[in-house]
Every structure is written in structure tokens, then in C-alpha cells.
């Protein structure tokens with residue numbers, strides 16, 4: 001019996017140590033049917049264990065390959081993103097260059113008067129600066145619009161005698177009657193009776209409009225400047241248009257004297273036919289010049 005057990009042990013050790021030769025039985029052993037069966041079971045277990053070991057190794061190999069491939073794919077994706085970002089940047093730069101070139105070729109843009117200022121917003125071109133002017137506030141006729149005269153007049157034929165026709169007067173801020181400190185709250189300085197400058201600005205955008213009652217533009221539009229709505233006085237003989245006085249309006253040097261001419265008053269709300277709310281009786285109206 002001890003010999004037989006020894007024989008089985010030899011078989012197990014044999015298979016564990018030399019699986020490749022698992023089919024070679026030790027021929028010297030004489031085994032009973034049960035022992036042969038046990039021997040078979042042990043051989044099968046050994047084979048199964050060997051197979052499981054192979055499967056585990058294969059699984060480890062597969063996982064290792066998958067991890068490597070994953071890192072490889074991630075690296076490729078990162079490279080692609082960087083390449084795409086660089087290419088997109090280049091394409092964007094080229095498109096902007098083409099658009100700028102086309103804009104220059106097509107001469108896209110529009111112009112407007114910035115009332116009360118001698119400069120233009122950053123991306124605008126200053127066409128010229130000068131003096132706000134128009135018909136006198138005492139005129140029963142004349143013209144209703146404000147004009148922006150340049151500082152460099154050119155003359156054609158002329159006669160220096162004054163005719164009874166139409167005259168152009170300088171523009172003056174008339175802010176002393178109703179506003180404390182000559183409108184300092186609105187324009188950061190006392191402008192009462194000061195003479196008003198203006199500038200003609202050219203924006204690179206093709207549409208430009210003044211929106212009364214707003215300080216900001218609507219979505220998609222660019223703000224050129226904002227301020228307060230102004231016009232001649234309702235009680236004066238001469239009608240005017242409404243214009244937008246810049247909220248940081250300047251004054252012409254040496255124009256402090258009260259000589260009137262074409263006047264600027266702040267325009268205020270009068271409820272009635274005008275809807276209140278949203279408008280409120282007596283408030284000074286704002287304005288913004290927008291382009292797109």
C-alpha cells in the first residue's frame with residue numbers, strides 16, 4: 001500500500017514538475033482500478049491547472065496589449081487635437097486676413113457725427129473734428145439739422161456783406177436753466193454756455209444708427225458712444241432735430257461766453273401719448289450710437 005501511495009505521489013510530482021511530459025506514465029507502477037481512476041483524476045486536475053495557468057497568462061498578455069493600445073490611442077488623440085488646434089488657428093488667421101483684405105477692397109464702413117467730442121472710438125477713423133453749428137434758435141425758418149463744420153474751411157466765391165437769407169451759428173450747450181452745475185451730473189463738467197465741438201467718425205462696420213432712450217446697444221451691435229438726447233428748446237421759434245450728445249462731451253477752448261446760436265438742451269420725457277411706464281415723466285433721455 002505504501003508503495004502504491006508513493007507511486008501516486010510520484011505521478012503527481014511528475015506532472016507538476018514536468019507537465020510537458022504529462023502523458024508519459026511511470027510504467028513500473030502496478031495500480032488497481034480505483035487507483036488508476038484516482039490517477040486519471042489527478043492527471044486531469046493537473047492538466048486543468050496547467051490550462052488555467054495558460055489562460056491567466058494569456059489574459060495578462062491581452063490586458064497588457066490592450067493597455068498599451070489604449071495609451072497609444074490616447075497619445076494619437078492628443079496629437080490630433082494639438083494638430084487640429086494649430087490648423088484651426090492657421091485657418092482662422094487666414095480667414096480673418098482674407099476678410100480684412102476684402103473689407104479694405106470693398107471699403108466697408110459707415111460714418112456718423114459724434115456730437116460734443118473731438119475724437120473717435122478706438123477702431124474708428126477720425127475723418128475730421130470741428131464745430132457744432134446750425135441755424136439760430138431765434139430763426140423762424142432756416143434749417144432744423146445740426147451740422148459739424150470742419151476747422152479748415154475752404155471758400156468758393158463769396159461776398160462778405162450779411163444778407164437776409166440764412167445764417168449758420170455756432171452750437172452752444174444751454175444747460176443752466178434746469179440743471180445744477182451746468183450739467184455736471186450728466187457730462188462730468190459744467191458745460192453751460194460753452195461752445196460745442198463735434199467729430200466725423202468712420203466706423204469699420206457698415207450700418208450705424210442712433211437709438212434714443214438706451215445706453216447699451218442690442219445684441220450683435222457695437223456701441224460707438226452713448227450720452228444724452230439733446231435738441232433745441234420746445235419754446236423757441238426754430239425747430240431742430242434730436243442728436244446724441246456724448247456723455248463725456250468737451251468744450252471748445254475760448255467759448256465760455258454766453259453768445260447762444262444753435263442751442264443744445266437735454267430732452268426729457270413728457271408722458272401722455274408716450275407710454276409711461278416704461279418711460280417716466282421729466283427724466284432726461286439717454287442715447288447710444290450703435291454699428292454693425
Ligand SMILES: [Ca+2]
Nearest residue numbers: 193255256257
Ligand atoms: Ca458760448
Ligand SMILES: [Ca+2]
Nearest residue numbers: 193258259260
Ligand atoms: Ca447760452
